[in-house]
Amino acid sequence: MGDPGVRRRQVVGFVLSGIFPGLGQLYNREYLKGVLFIIPGAVLSWLASRAIPTDLLALAQPSAALALLLAALLGLWLWAVIDAWRVGGR
Secondary structure, eight states: OOOHHHHHHHHHHHHHHHHSTTHHHHHTTOHHHHHHHHHHHHHHHHHHHHHSOSSHHHHTSOOHHHHHHHHHHHHHHHHHHHHHHHHHTO
């Protein structure tokens, strides 16, 4: 197979980006790309946490704004994980 160091970089970058978008890019020494993933990840996380209703009855009713924020955060997260895996394999 390939170099075990390459596989290790892929896995560590994958896991770190799974924890928070951009951490895998920072591990792979792509500092600008890491910051460009961390900033929107932090903003979307903060906005989603603010959009979650505190009333238990309101949780049962779907919120379009919350669904859109969570979909954007999930898309960013998946993009960061896949990018960290690909860059780690180089």
